[in-house]
Amino acid sequence: MSAGCTTRSPTVDQVVDAYLELAIRPIVELGSMTSGLASGDQTVFWWRGNMTPPRSFTEWADLLTQFAAPRRHLTGTALADLPVHITECNSSYRPDNPIHDTALHAAYLAPVLAAGGDLVGSFSYWTFSDMLEGEGVPAALFHGGFGLLTHRQIKKPTYHLYAFMARLGDEVLARGDDHLVTRHLDGRVAVLAWAPVEAGNAWVAWAEMGRPRSPRARQLDALREATEPARTHRALPVGADRKEQP
Numbered sequence: 001m002s003a004g005c006t007t008r009s010p011t012v013d014q015v016v017d018a019y020l021e022l023a024i025r026p027i028v029e030l031g032s033m034t035s036g037l038a039s040g041d042q043t044v045f046w047w048r049g050n051m052t053p054p055r056s057f058t059e060w061a062d063l064l065t066q067f068a069a070p071r072r073h074l075t076g077t078a079l080a081d082l083p084v085h086i087t088e089c090n091s092s093y094r095p096d097n098p099i100h101d102t103a104l105h106a107a108y109l110a111p112v113l114a115a116g117g118d119l120v121g122s123f124s125y126w127t128f129s130d131m132l133e134g135e136g137v138p139a140a141l142f143h144g145g146f147g148l149l150t151h152r153q154i155k156k157p158t159y160h161l162y163a164f165m166a167r168l169g170d171e172v173l174a175r176g177d178d179h180l181v182t183r184h185l186d187g188r189v190a191v192l193a194w195a196p197v198e199a200g201n202a203w204v205a206w207a208e209m210g211r212p213r214s215p216r217a218r219q220l221d222a223l224r225e226a227t228e229p230a231r232t233h234r235a236l237p238v239g240a241d242r243k244e245q246p
Contacts, residue, residue, distance in 0.1 A: 083121035106157040110194040202227035
């Protein structure tokens with residue numbers, strides 16, 4: 001949809017159909033007001049996204065209806081039956097909040113994700129990378145950016161939170177303020193626990209280096225090593241249908 005359009009372009013249908021053929025379920029976001037329906041010229045960010053209300057809510061509703069019912073896929077679907085997705089999930093609206101780079105951030109979001117699964121279909125983290133077009137190229141490796149990754153692809157603690165969540169089972173066996181216990185269809189039990197402890201991650205390693213704004217290659221290698229979670233493997237004895245943890 002171009003800036004001045006008030007109707008959906010057939011190209012949108014083609015893109016959606018192509019995604020669906022690849023078993024990808026796209027989410028279309030109408031992020032800024034099209035100039036053809038805008039009631040003013042107030043904008044935000046360098047790309048000048050219009051942020052004014054529509055001049056006609058009737059025309060705006062007609063446009064939304066076109067997107068809410070893509071060709072031959074959602075025809076006749078009632079709104080009450082549509083899934084709910086949180087598409088900009090984060091702890092702060094600031095792209096320079098230092099908490100975003102830390103393990104404290106992951107520990108804060110963990111119970112939100114663990115409990116929120118009962119209410120919504122997904123939590124799409126905002127954003128995947130610190131390379132956010134609205135703010136330009138980051139001036140430092142760690143600067144409190146939104147991303148799960150820094151601009152040199154260093155994994156932040158919250159990246160691992162989402163990775164761990166993806167390994168959990170579908171059935172919830174127990175849930176608390178600091179843990180989530182699940183079971184897979186094949187009977188495997190997966191447990192995720194969290195605590196607000198700032199240790200053993202790339203941000204801590206970067207701080208110990210003296211917080212270099214542009215780490216050298218050897219420093220980047222050390223940071224990538226520091227970002228990987230510690231792993232141990234061992235068998236636990238089973239007695240009376242319980243696993244005994246020493």
